[in-house]
Amino acid sequence: MSKSNRREIESLIYLLEDPDPEVQTGVKQRFQELGEHAVPLLDQFRAESVKDSEKETINNIIYNITAGTVIEEFAEIIESGVHDRKQLEGALFTLCKFGNPTLRVREYKKKLDNLTAQIGSDIAYTPSINEKMQILLQYIFRDLRFRGDSSDYHNTDNAYLDRVIDRRKGLPIMLSCVVMFIARRLDLPFYGVNMPIHFMLMYQTHNQEVLIDPFDGGTIVTYNQCCYFLKKNGIEPKPEHLEKADESEILVRCIRNLIHSYAKIKDERRVDDLRKLLNMAELEG
Template identity: 75%
Template structure:
């Protein structure tokens, strides 16, 4: 067992310049294991110093990463075959950024968002109008938007941070729409277009492409082909088709690998690459 005073002392000793002291502190945290996490989380939330919060976050990460990888592997045992499993996996992925995140809290936030427009969706007969109601709600009322200023930040690639901050990468904005749509039985899907992830809305006679990074604007296939050509990519039909859920999850992880690689967080890059291998094996 551990106490609050011991955790406080260990955190204080992490500032000691002696490498042997620091190694001893880290060894003690490994011995304490996950029983130390609640107290560490409390100290992290009470700290007023970014450096101390970051240090505590790394300690929590190192303690919990083993069990997180195991849980992820179990979740993916039968593959990622629908949006429900994809949602669970994307929410669990948030624990790579914040190991103590309460996943149920974000499931409830998505439930609440769906409830806010559930009646309007139910009583609107037009399938096209249902689409517009959800897009208007997410991108106008809730003000979800793309973050072009700090595009590659991990903050834009974790669904919990995107929900809290209302901004993120195209794929994360798309997943907010898809997860709300899942609760409302609306046919929104992801499109794994190179460089720029897109949304698709299926009606009985057409597939409508939507740019989540541009406030939910409807775009044409010709515009997407031009975008790809402009960026040196030869367009292929599969670039604009409905994406497989496992491919979407893999792209989420690759985005995080890229983000953490830019900030030289090699441990997280290695762990995420291992996670990517699990998905590829299950696929």
């Protein structure tokens, strides 16, 4: 980037504080014209900003510049297929760019690698398949303190994998994904269960299927308890409600959660863009 471009971007960022709506509109339009060349410096200013309102404004400008590229990236992932936990992990990290457009995916995959490394030897030296399950659940929900966010359930942070990893709290489906992605690195058979209202985990071995509630600290539950929960919430239980979910189904549900959260805060731009992703995912699924 040339020095003149850098100076212009610095000036434009300074003008973001101007209360005149016409100035604001002009600044945002100019950023669109500058395109992705402006993103690294915008990202730097966002990181250095002390005001939450300024961070949010810069984040939205970056989003408006990068959204088209992210949608294209997501389309390529869908075209390649989302059929296993590794592919699902890649898709969900791309989805995170709707909340953090400059997300460094490699850093977050490294975070999952590091979390896995801390427990790897304990898992490897335990011969019992059931004990392996218990060790991993205790590690994630007791030692690392991943938990459900019941106080601010619909916060978008609870629906983004990167934010859940950083904050150690989130929706049931995202907590399940953290377990699944660490389990994948350890060759442990944890999978998702696309139960209505409340996503669940399954530990599936050659002779048993154990249901686990990720929102309740990794508590093991019975099929009868799940059926009771569904009936209490006006849903007639069906066998498919408690079966292992396809990764494509999990991805669709993650996108729906984000649409719901952004609709609550009336962020129509992201809702519209996420609906495009939903249509892609549902067509391929």
